[in-house]
Amino acid sequence: MRFSPEFLDELRLRTRLTDVVGRKVKLVRKGREHGGLCPFHNEKTPSFTVNDDKGFYHCFGCGAHGDVVKFVMETEGLGFPEAVERLASEAGLALPAHSEQDRAQDDQRKTLHQVMDAAASWFQSQLAGAAGREAREYLARRGLNADAVKAFRLGYAPESRTQLKDALLARKLTEAQLIDTGMLIKPEDGGASFDRFRHRVMFPIADAQGRIVGFGGRALGDAPAKYLNSPETVLFHKxxxxxxxxxxxxxxxxxxxxxxxxxxxxxxxxxxxxxxxxxxxxxxxxxxxxxxxxxxxxxxxxxxxxxxxxxxxxxxxxxxxxxxxxxxxxxxxxxxxxxxxxxxxxxxxxxxxxxxxxxxxxxxxxxxxxxxxxxxxxxxxxxxxxxxxxxxxxxxxxxxxxxxxxxxxxxxxxxxxxxxQPKQDFGPSNRFRDGARRPPGKGRGRYDAPIPVSRELLRTPLAQGAGFTNHRRERLILMTVLNHPELLDRYQEEFMAVDLDSDELDKLRAAIIRIAASCHQSDDKLESSTVRNHLYQEGFGRAVQRLEGDKGLVGDLFAKPDATADSAEQGLLSLMQASQLQLLHTELEAAEVDALSDDIDEAERATRRARDLRAQIESLVERLAGVER
Structure with a gap:
């Protein structure tokens, strides 16, 4: 059975390669790719990569290479038609019925693609000519420069019923082809066909292979529709x-x-x-x-x-x-x-x-x-x-x-x-400042208030003082790592595990980790200046400036660039453990509420969970107090 290129392209678009390969290979994400042990030869060190964006797999050990169809053929022992049929069934894609008529339709599509490209070129020429002055002025008012106009192949459809029709018919294209592509409208009463797009800025629309398949037109004058798209055709499915x-x-x-x-x-x-x-x-x-x-x-x-x-x-x-x-x-x-x-x-x-x-x-x-x-x-x-x-x-x-x-x-x-949840009293030494629960920050269910902890933890310098909030703690963690990135050599896993309420800081952390990994791979020295330079190049300059300009962090000397290595390490470790303690207390509160459930099994599970959490909290408090001594 013969399958058209368009059908196979549609099949690949609907099928994620990692989903199919993942049935046979345990894949681990590595940046934009996934890696694992090659299914085509015995190996102990993974050399097999899968790239969803590019749609292929490759093994650097045995050289195996191909797309999703070939992978199914090679691993399932199927022929090409059978592999395509199986994937199409899984993707919910109906198989085409191939015949002489189908092959003729494939040839027709190729011709229609040429018609659409010719129309796009003609619209471009109209925009550049005398008729396109109003359209050029409109695009200039919208701030578009000549490079953008050229890159997107913008054009202009003149205010005429048949100017496009006449121009393309003169190029030996047929009226039927122009109607099939939606460029002409054929009245039902049998009247003469006419241009669909008139007095509009034209935006060509391409398919996955970059071929023009339709247009969007923006009206320049009064029109019932401000924007008008091509109709559904054999090429265009919006x-x-x-x-x-x-x-x-x-x-x-x-x-x-x-x-x-x-x-x-x-x-x-x-x-x-x-x-x-x-x-x-x-x-x-x-x-x-x-x-x-x-x-x-x-x-x-x-x-x-x-x-x-x-x-x-x-x-x-x-x-x-x-x-x-x-x-x-x-x-x-x-x-x-x-x-x-x-x-x-x-x-x-x-x-x-x-x-x-x-x-x-x-x-x-x-x-x-x-x-x-x-x-x-x-x-x-x-x-x-x-x-x-x-x-x-x-x-x-x-x-x-x-x-x-x-x-x-x-x-x-x-x-x-x-x-x-109603407010709870944790005792005079660790009650929330305003005595009540606050709404969850950023929708995460966290509290922007001092954490309720035991008296041992409250004696540590980092936990003393009203106003030591989640907000301040997480910003101190980022500031410390930014000024002392060498700490990631020992504490990267703990740094990655910190729960950050701030989306901005979460993105900043991910960038710092990525930059640190890049430095290690290139043998560059991991220094604060290097990290800062990369952050500014990646568009995080304002986030860094906001962090460094936070007046609430000026008193924490361990986070400053000139702090000693031991001071920075102790400060960071204490902050991360305090953050972990906050999460444990939040989970404990939830478990204590669930322990009151009318469902006996659920209540018993919650009670056991609460017992385990209390033990974890006590152990962490002791470790945190040990860091501060």
Missing amino acids: GRLLYNMTMARAAARAADRVIVAEGYMDVIAMAQAGLKEAVAPLGTAVTEDQLALLWRMAPEPIFCFDGDAAGLRAAERAMVRALPLLKAGQSLRFVALPKGEDPDTLIRNQGVGAMREMLDAARPLIDVLWDVELARLPTDTPERRAGFKARLRERLSEIADPDVRGFYKEEFDARMRSLW
Whole structure:
């Protein structure tokens, strides 16, 4: 059976290579690749790599190399047609019926691709000519330069019923071809066909192979539709495509992220400003096929929508569509721009730095889901709280992956306990300053207050004094490591395990760890100046400046650059252990609440858990006190 290139491309887009290989090989993520022991020869040291972005596997030991189809053929002993059929069945992709007619259709598609490219070139020529003056002025007002216009092949459709038609027919293209591609409209009453796009700035839309398959047109005058897309054709399926998908893939791999904006101009404005990893759906709510494309580019696409009601609704629709598809390491993040702003206007008004800050502060899906459901109705009565809980349970039921669903449930339960749990008195020496629980910071269910600890811990210098908050502790940890990165040689694992409430500091920590690993690989000396230089080059300059400018950290001498190695080490170790203690106390509180359950088995499990946590807390308090002596 013969399969068209388009069908095989669609199959590869719908099939994640690591999912298929992972059935045979235990894979470990290594940056943008996965590695494991080669299934094609016996080896003890992993030399087998899988790259989802590029769609191939390779073994540096035996030279095995191929795509997902070849892997199934080699490991299952199947022929090419059988391997394709199995993968298509798993992907829910209907097999094409090949015949002479099908082969003729394949040839037709090739011709139609040529028609679309010719149309794009003609629109470009119109933009550059006298007729395109108004369109050029519009693009200039929107801040686009000549390089961006050329890179995205922007064009102009003149205000004429048949100018495109006449031009392409003169090139020996047929009217039927122009109708099949959606470039002409054929009236049902049998009248003469006419150009679909008129008096519009034209945005060519490419498929995964970079071939023009459709257009979006932005009206320059009064028109019923501000934006108009090509209709569904044999080439153009808007729910399976992303604007700028072809050019964004390489940039997404380099940046390890992909940005999803609402419109063409947002994508082009970001690309022009250096954020080339931006794409956009084509005027519709994001589809499952589009999510699959996004997850092939990056594990957590960042959805960046306009800061108005429509933008928020679009973000919610994307979130709901993604819930059934969540997997380990596969989720979404969201940026809500200031009201009245979109990426295009934000970059023009405040610069790309402001846009980068918004992206760095992108919120995880679980936070957005929590906030959306919490904001629907008040939760000031038991009945309304029960309604809120029921809505969360309904959302949880939509998550198919059992592990992801379980962790979401645990997190939601912890947040609800934090939100409504009555205040508790831990004694005069360790009571919260305001005597009451605070709302969870950043939706994580943590308390921005001194941790409730035993008297031994309270005598340590780092825990003394009102105002020693989670916020201050985590910033001190980052400051200490930033000024003394050599400590990562001994405490990288503990540093990675610290739970940070601040998304900005979490990203900064990940960058520091990545830079430290790069220094070790290149034999560069791991010094504070080296780390700072890399952070500034990677766009973390403002985060570093905010950290260093925090006046609340000036009294902690161990975190300063001139602190002795022993002082910095003791300070960092004490801070990280105090952070761990905070988490243990939070878990203990939750276990104590669960121990009151009417379910006897659950109560017994919670009681045992609370007993274990108290032992861990006591042991950690003793170790922490020992560090401070």
